[in-house]
Ligand SMILES: Nc1ncnc2c1ncn2[C@@H]1O[C@H](COP(=O)(O)OP(=O)(O)O)[C@@H](O)[C@H]1O
């Protein structure tokens with residue numbers, strides 16, 4: 001049986017469980033779910049969290065631009081982040097690798113071919129690629145938003161069967177329900193144009209793109225006929241529970 005290829009995007013908020021530290025418990029939760037699903041699904045992860053990881057260890061002095069400090073923090077935090085993934089995934093019997101990509105790589109045919117070839121070999125050998133933006137050379141993600149678009153571009157390039165975005169809400173809520181303080185999930189999106197009107201102008205403490213960038217990412221995936229699920233990564237077992245329809249989340253077909 002051909003395995004379902006899933007591109008999982010995990011934001012800083014999910015990884016820190018909205019605290020100031022990377023949550024080993026959350027990474028364990030992700031590892032346990034992947035281990036549980038490994039006979040039917042193959043995973044590629046786009047993970048943020050490099051800057052959040054660095055902030056645990058250092059405070060940088062700088063008279064330079066804020067963006068440059070963030071790039072330096074990402075460089076310090078990325079190896080820590082990967083070390084934590086590697087330690088925890090290994091305990092769950094899973095192998096991991098690191099790939100650092102930037103938007104411009106998706107504009108060059110040769111780079112695209114190299115990305116696909118490398119990742120296919122990794123996956124065929126049961127390695128789980130953990131992708132982040134190469135923040136030293138590119139500032140798109142840390143300046144404009146988050147890894148949502150990187151996740152969507154990667155899902156399209158790798159011909160994923162499903163794109164899962166883990167964030168800190170039960171998917172996309174209706175605007176009216178947010179305003180009434182009783183958030184209600186839009187479970188199935190068919191009218192994409194109407195969806196954009198539901199976005200409210202807020203984002204979470206560690207996140208940067210808000211729901212707008214998730215919707216844009218979903219539209220990139222949709223163009224490649226990939227379904228996007230926006231799920232609450234703060235909950236334990238969020239992937240398996242969404243697959244079993246046990247929790248509210250947004251499905252964008
Ligand atoms: N319609 C909506 N439904 C749910 N969340 C929304 C909506 N509109 C805006 N948001 C905001 O988007 C946030 C999630 O995006 P973001 O902060 O970038 O998180 P992440 O780090 O997971 O990428 C939510 O916490 C919420 O504040």
Ligand SMILES: N[C@@H](CCC(=O)OP(=O)(O)O)C(=O)O
Pocket residue numbers: 010011012013047048049050051052074132133135141142145146147148206207208209
């Ligand atoms: N690439 C950087 C920043 C990415 C970022 O902020 O993304 P997200 O948490 O998805 O809103 C990092 O790993 O810290």
